[in-house]
Amino acid sequence: MCGITGIMDARGGRAVDEALLRRMNDTQHHRGPDEGDTYIEPGIGFGHRRLSVIDIAMGQQPLGNEDGSVMVCYNGEIYNYRELTAELKELGHTFKTKSDTEVIVHAWEQWGEDCVHHFRGMFAIGLWDRNKQVMFLARDRMGVKPLYYAMTPDGWFAFSSELKALRMHPSLPREIDPRAVEDYFAYGYVPEPKTIYKGALKLSPGFRLTQKVGAPLAQPEQFWDVPFKLHQKMTESDAQGELVERLREAVKIRLVAEVPLGAFLSGGVDSSAVVAMMAGESDGPVHTCSIAFKDKAFDESEYAQKVAQQYKTDHFVETVDTDDYGLLDTLAGLYDEPYADSSAIPTYRVCELARKRVTVALSGDGGDENLAGYRRYRYAMAEESVRGRIPLGLRKPVFGTLGRLYPKADWAPRVFRAKTTFEALSRDLVEGYFHGVSIMTDAMRAQLFSDKFRQQLQGYRAIDVMRGHAANAPTDDPLSMIQYLDMKTYLPGDILTKVDRASMAHALEVRVPLLDHKLVEWISGLPPEMKLRGSEGKYIFKKSMEKYLPEDILYRKKQGFAVPLAxxxxxxxxxxxxxxxxxxxxxxxxxxxQDFLRHMVEQHLSGRRDYSAPIWTVLMFEAFLRKEMAA
Structure with missing residues (x-):
């Protein structure tokens, strides 16, 4: 696990500034505190920070082929590297290390851009081919590892693991993108491929890019997508058995490391299932860790302890204060652009705790998106059921009017909070889902922004992000559609970003077996009713885990990390x-x-309204601005 950065003269003929490259590389020291190096040749330069996990003695980067005509700098793990090494050796390639990094070099020589189809793992790759005069970038299929890039106005093509490294380049324009601001106040993060700056981009998950010297900025190309292609008829019993075996295999290939390895154990279904599979594949006790909260309303540690006792893990728990708001400014520095998921606070703490015992940790992230575990899926399907019985021409005026007239009641039990439901029913599936997941609704953002700023948006709306993904979705099933939307937005933009930055801040590598692309492909082909049955999300997963986990782990109400913002x-x-x-x-x-900001503050502080989520979103934007002004 590492931090990578690179610079290429896209115009040709200029030398790379070595001092600048080192400064860019040093901003990512936390991602790889074990070693760091740079490589420069005419027109290109690579920087690398290494967290040593595999082939500690020989796996240094940047790494090249025999004659140095191909150089690679990458962040991640290729879990099938041993099989690929054997295959490439049979094809005549010579290896000088036992690292997964060298596999990328020879795979490029053998298969070119299609090398990515052979990789199983999480990766962000920067590769230079001197003979072809191209820089090749690729990001793993689910977006576990980040990759930013930019073409500066004076023709420098640059990439990095974190935006802070690109920001060091003096030619990078740092003008804030109004569309990214609109997106942020809807989603709570800036979704791919945008960044907060007009002049920088994220490479989207499952995309690759080949930048030629002398050419304008290349367009990314998608090399993989979640298929959502239904399997041939399968019994529920067969599905349960195959799901367990596929999960077991996804966990097993992630246990390779030359450093201490363990797992997060929250006490939820996903992390508990991962630990259960690890215990079956490990010779000794699995190292597990969890955090407990002083406030029992937020504490799940007793459930984690129950799983730890069942599997006799080496369990490590620390109690943290629920009032851990001192991290606010730290988070603004970690994420480099506005980011408003307040669960980043406990995530930071659990990564800090894990690093005291291990260098690599497996997590249960991805189960909710894969297997329809979020409560919002249940609500969305209930709304879609109503939509299916009433024509849009009737729904829109009736429910739209009810939504406008019904009072907002954040303080009331959900059954009485009908305003959001009425508003959702007046929309189609995508707009209804977007409305349900938005931190600030369209109406609220219209009040939040000044007239001048709304003009700058030129009609752009944050829902356009979801509309774009929906247009490309390989499914028209309603549940699969909203799962797909989450896999393209919330999963990489929020969940995986949160875990990557929080873990790498402590030089901790996190591996995500539930996002193994082969497992994701197979799960996507299960019938939707095996994922969400009635009000039970993750139905088939929970049934398959009944042999391994207690009932109160599997079927209790989902809690998740939360902090008392209000x-x-x-x-x-x-x-x-x-x-x-x-x-x-x-x-x-x-x-x-300014009038609406004042309204939110006054209403919340008086207790008349709960504006905690919008206020946190604005607060984190302001923290980003202060960091930006200080840079």
Missing amino acids: AWFRGPLRERVQQALLGPNLAATGIFN
């Missing part, structure tokens, strides 16, 4: 909220309607 803002962070939302930094941007 109480923080009315208590210890009250002054911070007032200063940030009503202070000069936000006012100076011209983006915001």
Whole structure:
């Protein structure tokens, strides 16, 4: 696991600034504290920070082929590297290391751009081919590892693991993209391929890019997508058995490491299932870790302890204070662009805890998207059932009017919060789902932004992100569609970004067996009713795990990481909220309607409305701005 960066003269003929390359590389020291190196030849330069996990003695990067005409710098793990090494040796390639990195070099020589089809793992790759005069970038299928890139106005093509490295380049324009701001205040993150800056991009999951010297900025090309192609008829019993075996295999290939390895254990279904599979494949006790909260309303540690005792793991627990708001500014520095998932706070702490015992940790991320575990899937399907019985021409005026007239009741039990439901029913599936997951609705963002800023958007709306993905979706099944939308937006933009930055801040490698692409492909082919049955999400997964996990782990109400934002803002962070939302930094941007910011603060602090999620979103944007001004 590493941090990578690279610079190429896309115009040709200029020397790379070695001092600049080193500065860019040094910004990512936390991603690879074990070793660091650079490589420069005419027109190109690579920087690499290494966290040593496989072939500690010989796996240094950047790494080249026999004559140095192909050089690679990469972040991740290729889990099938041993099989690929054997295959490539049979094809005549010579290896000088036992690392997975060298597999990429020879795979490129053998298969060119199609080398990515042979890799099973998580990866962000930068590769230079001197003979072809091309820089090749590729990002793993699910987006576990990040990859940013840019073409500067004066013709320098650059890439990196984190945006902070690109930001060091003096030629990179740092003008904020209004569309990214609109996206952020809807989703809580800036979805791929945008970044907060107009001049930089993310390479989307499952995409590759080949940049030629002397050519304008290349367009990324998709090399993989979630198929959602239904299997031939399969019994529920057969599906359960095959799911267990496929999960077991996905876990097993992720246990290769020359450093201490363990797992996160939250007490939820996904992490508990991963630990159960690890225990069956490990000779000794599995190292597990979890955090406990002083506030029992947020604490799941007793369930983690139950699984740890069942599998006799070497379990490590630390109790943290629920009021851990001191990390706010730290998070702004970690994520490099506005990021508003408050569960980043406990995620940071559990990664910090894990690193005390292990260098590699397996996680249960991806189960909810794969197997329809989120409650919002259940609500969306209930709404879609109603939509299916009433024509849009009737739904839109009736439910749209009810949604406008019905009072907002955030304080009430969900059954009485009909406003959101009415509004969703007046829309189609994609718009209804977008409305349900948005931190700030279209109407709220219209009030949040100034008239001048709304003009800059030129009609752009954050829903356009989901509309674009929906148009390319390989399925028209409603449940599969919203799972697909999450796999393209929420999973890489929020969940995997959160875990990558939080883990790499502590030089911890996190592996995600539930996002193994072969497992994802197979699960996507299961009938939707095996994933969501009635009100039970992850139905087939839970049934398949009944032999391995207790009932109260499998069937209790999903909790997840949470922090008490509403109480923080009315208590210890009250002054911070007032200063940030009503202070000069936000006012100076011209983006915001100051009257609406004042309304949110006054209503929330008085207890009349719960604006905690929107306030946190604005607070993190303001923290980003302060970091930006200080850079």
